[in-house]
Amino acid sequence: MSDRFNGYDILVIGGGNAALCAAISARRGGASVLVVEAAPKFYRGGNTRHTRNMRCAHDSATETLSGPYYEDEFFEDLWRVTGGNTDEKLARMMIAESKDMLNWIVEQGVRFQPSLGGTLSLGRTNSFFLGGGRAMLNALYRTAQNLGVDVVYDAEVVGLDIADGRFKAATIRHDGREHVATAKAVVAASGGFEANIDWLKEGWGDIADNFLIRGTPYNRGTVLKMLIDRGVKQIGDPTQCHAVAIDARAPKYDGGIITRLDCVVFGIVVNKHAERFYDEGEDVWPKRYAIWGRLVAAQPDQIAYIIFDARSLELFMPSLYPPIRAGTIAELADKLDLPAARLEETLSQFNAAVQPGTFDHATLDDCRTEGLSPPKSHWARRIETAPFYAYPVRPGITFTYLGVRVNEQSRMLMADGTPSRNMFAAGEIMAGNVLGQGYAAGIGMTIGSVFGRIAGREAAAEVRTGTPKPAIAMEIA
Structure with a gap:
């Protein structure tokens, strides 16, 4: 047994937003905290x-x-x-708690930038981190470490000792050795299982081989599986996840947000047979972009193509890869290896169905099709101005929704519904309590921050019932 991993009140498993919010909250509640992150420091x-x-x-x-x-x-x-498909009680509690998060997260050193306009339509609902997610993450780590939270990287939890619904110890692989870490409470904030392709295939079948993983390759679901195997109640469907359409040229893992494509609403989307398969203008992008990963997953070979023309090229945020360009639809079809005659027919039918309207990319406008199946409900404009462009897209999995069941204290529930005394969960590992399906932009961070803060607070309170400690209220350096 290594002293490096022992002597702490609370063990936090994971190193993202949920884990850091839990660690900070627990430390401010008077508990000593160790964070173990499976990834190297650079990829934390x-x-x-x-x-x-x-x-x-x-x-x-x-x-x-x-x-x-x-x-x-x-x-x-x-x-x-x-x-x-959500636990209404937990969802409403999370939303009520989120009102204070904007202040609390700033108190932990995170900074926001002025609201954004344009096609994202998020300026009123979502707060954007100044410097992006990595800057936000660095601020949380800085605060946690200033408060005295200890962090160990390259430290994967490979075993859990749980008896009668109570956490006793974790086995941690670090520096080529296995260490046993005891603690009075544990917070699991180690993500979903999206990087575990074999597990994805259990729900999706062999088509999961064609999925791209937008985020970290370290979210393999190891801790989640051990918790379920040791009697924690599970929630969610293994096929439900946050899945968007991303550039098919993206890497298998860790391509991140710069491979996402926000241009679906400005054109049409066709499969490998050059056929449309869904309404591209159903709703504003933040409320509907996360359905497109699942839609593309249902298409032959899990591939699709966003087709648009020169008028729309500069209306959306560009991605990492440039669009494929051609002077004619036939030339574009050839570059995409699509049947040219069928693509020209699909475009012709679409253009003929477009009705007159006033185009406005920032609102649900009146530009629509008529007599076309599937329809395009908004932002329908004829695609006829050369040059023509296309992006190839595949399903990009962000995180999975199968997870552990929790209550309003972020306590894990055992299979019989009994709350654990000292096991808590936050973030993607319990997101299925709120997200049974679908997604709205920014809500993953809400789940992580809110439940992370609660988990840390409740874990510290649980520890104090045995060994009272003074709360920590120190200034952020």
């Missing part, structure tokens, strides 16, 4: 490195938000994207 933070913003309720405009976003509207948005 899981998917938080690739985030840009978080969605929180607020009652008025601020310096960084253009207007109010009330709790009821937040819940209505969540209810709509999940199709009601």
Whole structure:
């Protein structure tokens, strides 16, 4: 047994937003805390490195938000994207708690930038981190370490000792050796299993081989599987996840947000047979972009193509890779290895169905098709101005929703529904409590921050019942 991993009140497993919020909250509650991160220091933070913003309720405009976003509207948005597949009690609690997160997270050193306009349509609802996710993450690490939280990198949890619903110890692989770490409480914030292709295939079948993983390759679900195997109640569907359409040229892992494509609403999307398969203008992008990964996954060979023309080229945020360009539709089809005659026919049918309207990329405008299946409900403009462009896209998995069941204290529930005394969870590993399906931009960070803060607070309170400690309220350096 190594002293390096022992003598702490609370063990936090994971190194992203949820883990750091839990660690800071627990330390401010008077507990000693050790964070173990499976990744090397450079790659610390899981998917938080690739985030840009978080969605929180607020009652008025601020310096960084253009207007109010009330709790009821937040819940209505969540209810709509999940199709009601959410724990309403937990969801409403999370939304209520999110109102204070914008202040609390700033108190931990995170800075926000002024609100954004344009096609993202998030200036009122979402706060964007100044410097992006990595800057936000670095601020949390800086605060945690100033408070006295200890962090060990390249430290993978490979074993859990749980008896009668109570955590006793974890086995941690570090520096080529295995160490046993005891603690009075544990917070699991180690992400989902999206980087475990074999596990994805259990739900999706062989098509998962064609999926790209947008985030960290370290989220393999090791801790999640051990928790479920040791009697923690699971929640969620193994096929439900945050999945968007990303550039098919992206790397298998860790391509991040710069491989995402925000241009679906400005054109049409066709499969390998040059056929449309869904309404590209169904809703504003933040509420509907996360359905496209699943839609593309259902297409032959899990590949699709976004087709648009010169008028739309500069209306959206560019991605890492340039679009494929051609002077004619036939030439574009040849470059994409699509049947040219069928693509020309699909474009012709679409153009003929477009109705007159006033195009406005920032609102649900009146530009639509008529007599076309599937329709395009908004932002429908004829695609006829050369040059023509295309992006090839595949399903990009961000994180999975199968996870552990928790209550309002972020305590894990055992298989019989009994809350664990000393096991807590936050972030993607328990996101399925709120996200049964679907996604709204920025809500993953909300889940991580809110439940991380609660988990740390409750874990510290649990520890204090046995060994009271004074709360820590020190200034941020």
